[in-house]
Amino acid sequence: VLLPPQVVGQRSETVRRSNLSAIVRALHLRGPLSRSQLVRHTGLTRSAVRGLIGELVSGGLLTETPNEPDGAPGRPSPIVHPDAEGAAVIALEINVDSLAAAHVGFGGTVRKLVRVDRPRAHVTADEIASDLAKLARPMFRMASQADALVGIGVAVAGIVRRSDGMVRLAPNLGWRDTPIGHRLAGALRSDLPMAIANESDLGGLAEHRRGAAIGESNVIYVSGEVGVGGNIIVDGQPLIGAAGYAGEIGHMIVDPGGAPCACGSSGCWETEIGERAMLLRAGRRANGGPAAVDELIAAAMAGEPAASASVARVGKWLGIGLASLVNVFNPTLVVLGGVLGRIHPLVADELASTLEQRSLTAARQLVRVTPAALGVNAPIIGAAELAFEPMLADPACLLAPVRATRSAMASA
């Protein structure tokens, strides 16, 4: 029996929903646009756009303001704004060295973000959930309307099953098969929809939507933190894989006879370009934390030989792994995040010459390498995007109950 790739036709209600989605997504990602710009970006007719905007304004997601005359004949097209108070999400981050919480409004407005350091130690999911709940409580109270919060997004430094947020493995937290979602829902006393994903995946998503990779369709994001993670944008969409485990590029094997890796294999890319290798090879303690990394980078910038040699070696191995990824993915952009972004100026030449030697000419000619734009907050910004996704994909779901509630309030 031949089973095809899924084929799906479209009913007219599906079409209305998909058109609402096109408008909401455009405004969320690009910010305020005139009606004419929305017509251009969505490919819809002017009258369809007018009707859909009307629905979204009534639903409290958009506001309209008059436009300045622009010299063209006729009335200028009104400007449509996403309303950051009309819908919002709570974003959380569980990283090795810090915890963070944010309140992010529709349109990507970060209305509040708090980050606290945490010691590098194994902790239970309950402890983390309790600490995060304390950080996040004020974020919940910021919502102007009871129904404005549409979801919670969580970035975790571990391998996460997307379907239920199970953390399959987080070596630096000491977690294996840890249902952090359940713990968080309990600690937050919230039944909002919650989506959980790997922090590097979300960092890459954020760089694609709001950082160094905006507008690019084929991107490799490599993030060097305590571990090396990444995310790949394929034809405009994040590579997720069957269960959400894709993008573990830190565990590509670059040297099968190499050093043992925390994952149980050996010679993974992480063993050559990770923080631990970089510190040890520069004669530093492996677990000095962020301060040791800062000191190492400063020393390399100042030309200290051991630090410089270690960073140069990372540059070479970064090039080797990237050559493989360029050959496999044919991207137009490589974005270096975390420590790898910070050392980019020091290793750019070594990286370029390694790519020159080791990647296929046709693919290499199309790719450039750039440091990330969003810094340490990339994963939590990505977590907010993840939490917004159901609303962006189907704003109609949100619209109906919001309108019902508001008309009930108006008639009370």
Added chain:
Amino acid sequence: VLLPPQVVGQRSETVRRSNLSAIVRALHLRGPLSRSQLVRHTGLTRSAVRGLIGELVSGGLLTETPNEPDGAPGRPSPIVHPDAEGAAVIALEINVDSLAAAHVGFGGTVRKLVRVDRPRAHVTADEIASDLAKLARPMFRMASQADALVGIGVAVAGIVRRSDGMVRLAPNLGWRDTPIGHRLAGALRSDLPMAIANESDLGGLAEHRRGAAIGESNVIYVSGEVGVGGNIIVDGQPLIGAAGYAGEIGHMIVDPGGAPCACGSSGCWETEIGERAMLLRAGRRANGGPAAVDELIAAAMAGEPAASASVARVGKWLGIGLASLVNVFNPTLVVLGGVLGRIHPLVADELASTLEQRSLTAARQLVRVTPAALGVNAPIIGAAELAFEPMLADPACLLAPVRATRSAMASA
């Protein structure tokens, strides 16, 4: 300025086209279906399906036959058949050891396929084009109607730019920046639309649509021929990359200090699992061609020590590279094509234990490994699928002129 991923709304004509596409694609990939099955597979209403089928029957793409009574109340739903003579493509293949041409009808019916051996030698694009034109000429004459041929698909053993079919590099043919498409169009004296792609990419496409990976959404296809190529299915779609160069998994670097590779780098996966390495390590001549490979595999099956050791070594390195790919892509299926599929029974244990040691548990638990189903004809079947793609994506384009032509003929 924030530029978003492309957002596109839908006009009603776009919707009609997309619905026609859903029906045509379902029938092309699954074969004959009842109207009720089409309703189920496309998600469209019964009346919409009836209308669209009517258009496609008038356009000569489909036929309907009555269904057997099935015991259910009411009239049984008619069976809708793709008409293999209503639309067809010419598929061509330029491989290292052979040339092939086929005439493939809508629905995937291979109506004729001819393959001829060629010596392993560098040849000009003109010579190849002329040889292929001789093979293909009878295929053109098989079309029952002048307008039934909708395109030409070509599989080439090289790195191909999708936009214009330029062969950027084909080491085994001796080509660099060779515009084979222009040469073929001239030799065939045809102005049909022509699409050209890498043979492994097309082999993977064929295995996904009509072979070992039907119904799977995340697949790694590795093909061991003279070179090692591959294709990756990400979320149901082939990974193409920015220009069509993606999937060069034979040039992942698995051992930076390893043997020199034909691509100019060293320690590429191809240098460990390719035909040349397998032959040399078994004490055979590297360029004995298909006969030498057959003999090597037979010897390994018979337990000859040098042959067995060489094949086992390929198994180990196959596992190392696959561990990386499993960690990067989180697939549910790995399909082994070419020589790698043939030696699968000999290396399955070694492969499984290497994956066990070297891939992340969460990802490994979801993946199985299987040999390819389509054998040597996978790339040319994929070339036919590539040539059908514009028609599958937008059958309306084809429908209008066909109907115009036929009504003109009827009134003449």
